[in-house]
Amino acid sequence: MTSEESSSTISPFDLLPDEIWLKIFAELSVATICLCRVVSKKWYNLSLDETLWQCYSSRLFEPGPLPPRTSSTLNSWEKFYRLQVNWQKGTATNVISFKAHDTKVIALKLRGNILVTGSNDNSLGVWNIKTGQLEKTIDVGADIICVDFIIHKDVIACGSYYGDFGCELFSLSTGETLGRFTEDQWIGTQCMDMNDEYIILGTFKGIIHVLLWEDGRKVALFHVHTNRVAGVRLLGGNTAMSVSSNGAIDIFNITTNELLHQYILSRTSINICAFDNNVDGRDILCIAPSGAMSHIRWEDLPPSSFSKGEGEDEKIRKIYSRDPIMIYQNNNVPDRVFCAGIDSKYNHGVIGSLVSFPPQGHLLIYPKVNAENVIIGNGIHEFNKIKMSDTAVFNILDIDDERVVAGCTRGWIYCFEFTVDQEKQEKSEKEEIEQVQNGSNSKLIQKYMSPSDNVLVNNTWPNENEEVINEKNLIKDLCSNNCSFKFNSDQEEEGEKKKIEQVQNENEEVTNEERLINDLYSNKIF
Template identity: 25%
Template sequence: MQNEVAGILSRFKSLDREKRKVFLLSLVEECDPHEIFTLQQVLESKGLGRFDIIGALPPELAVKIFAFLSGKELCTCREVCKTWMNITNESTIWRLKCLELLYVNKGITAAQNLNIPKEGWKKLYQKQYRREINWNNGQVQTIKFLRDHTERVTDAKLKENILVTGSADRTVRIWNIETGECIRTLCGNSFSCVDFLIEEKIVAASTFFRASFIWNMETGDLIRELKGHVSAVRCISLSRSYVASCAFDGSLIVWNWKTGEKITTILAEATAIRIFNNTVLSHSNSSIKAFDILNGNCIFSTAFNEGQLGWSYVQNYLSSKSAEESTNEFPDQIVLSLNILNTLRNYSNSLHNFDTRRGRMVCASNQQSSDILQLILLNDTGRPKEIVYPKGTSTDILNKEIFRTLSIDHRRIIIGCLSGTIAILDFDEES
């Protein structure tokens, strides 16, 4: 390319400033982004290195070029000159940066539905970037405690700003964790597991006494009571049409939660399950299997000796895939996700949860004495980082607790304790 450009630029010096702009515009339009640097080098060799190619372009084209840069690179470019500073202040660029982060953290659907922030795109990106730095360094910014449960927290599910928890105190509670408010309390029996769907506005929970319940999240009305297991239910999972549960008796039962119809009963010996569209994925002591919901047939099976740590990673990995990505190609995806687990053997006896989009894990020792939270970056060969609590926080409260559940998303860690206390560790800096 250098020889080509050198020939074209042989007449460049004879052009006035306006003609140079037109000339460069036509030249840059034919360049790939990575070829801009080569163009700059050729100009320097012709004694024209001080000519600002980017600044000479129409603003909309300069913005498109700068949009290929990272946030850190944009901050460096804004120091070059006033023209570049004005370009890097364009909200279009920072909107794209925000969408990129949101896509990585929450998927394409969330990115498509992002509204214009009150603080502006640049401020929002700065907030997101600082949160990522805090996450990667284990620097918790705030800790909040929720204390309405009176006995141990047995399960917790976090989606967006809604947290649903089950407890041995015979209640399921729905929380808005932005405000810390318990917005709904659902009563029944001692609950072993929970799940919910925001889009369908339903909550499902199972008890140690073989029954499962479906409620309306907004009204608290009981939609359905489902029975069929002959021993305690150990895991429950919801989809838009179905609810699946597995029990200590080895059975996996799928219902249509809208009608109450029992679809199929499968002898799966499952310890945990996850439902995806028309397929339910189950984990036993030695294998992962996928079953077709409509006929109960096994459509995929693989030996699996990674234990609960591996299963936790696999089901988080599959559930993090966007709606536009297939969740039916189980063999390839499972093989891919298992490759990362070899470095995590030492944490198999800990409570753990994964932020699989970012390649991060949080684990906590499940000892009766002081629990230690650690942040592990799966693509990082360095030593795990202990979570650093904010100054002035009464961390002795957390240190005295025995952790029973652990849930995370791209910005928070949720800990359910034996006492019934729920701790929310947030990595967002306060405005």
């Protein structure tokens, strides 16, 4: 057997079908999968398989079902997995910050890459959140307590607490005034929500106004609360929800002024209320002044509960006629809470808190990985925490699938992104692996090896429970784990051994044949 024949010998591992390899890979940790990428080209391609990363993603949401990938930027299951792990670990991959107002940011709303901010400097700002560029400034002439906007309708709505109006509308593209809603002795606006038809306003005195925003005509007026309205939400075509600071959650019909259902939280006071940003989301996060938080959700009824002739509002009536379920609860949130946001699609929740001394803002992300109901002591559940290096204090925030946007008391905006640039990482990773394997970049090799004796820096395997999020450290992990790239040379060495054994066997056969002839002659058989 020649050396060429031994080097071209097919390994028995190469005979296994890809389906078997994927089942084996599915039992390995993500860190190990990244190490397997440098073994061979076949393993590299298998480690990028979509079904493999879909399997890893499903484990993050157990025992519940795997939610769909709906964002246009989540074009692969590996990217989806890394995004969810970054969320669950509070690892922001990119932070964008810019000065938005001269005074503190009181209101903001994020839809896609468009961010609208409001401040008590009496102005609105329209921003491109990807670039941090100011698109437009609108002078309102009064303080702004809440904002909302609809891109395809080219409209921005803002509410004022101290101003002489309840709501004012502007064009998103031109900034011109479209309309204003006001009444005599107007009591300050607290919150708002809008859809293609209605706009709903909650006030400090517990009064709720519902308007047809295109013509400003009032269609409903509710005195369902005796306390400040903490939040309002439009549901379906003619149904609305309001949350009072006294802990009452009311569902009512806009056209008939009928109270459909009321739910009372165990806590009698609500300081902060955050609704789910998803159109079909039915989640509410309520936080009491004491720091107790409750994340509740109304679940879908089985399809058999609805008849064919029922409309959307009738379905909503049935869904909200039941009590909600508790998704997450914490009776003692650390520090002082200023703002909150939730995204029910992937069960993300973010709370903006303040450390009293020295004053410093934190973002608390829940639930922590595999610790949704784990109490670390004194009734405090564990959070993932994003700390700021300076004294920024978060006053308001909003959230979507991939980022958190927070406004500060000094007028700054911070955008924390959790997604990854998969194409860029794959290209960088592949180039580094090829350079190390070929030995073409001595600086890159020396970077991960001890300069004195070329001994690998670390000799310990990584924790298998630790997921590899940043693949820029892939080569470090490889070198620190004493990975060898002598796969082909090992095959050649084994082939040479087989060749020597074969020659020895052939010589042995010849020797035995000569002995047989000698024995024949010596015994005088002929």
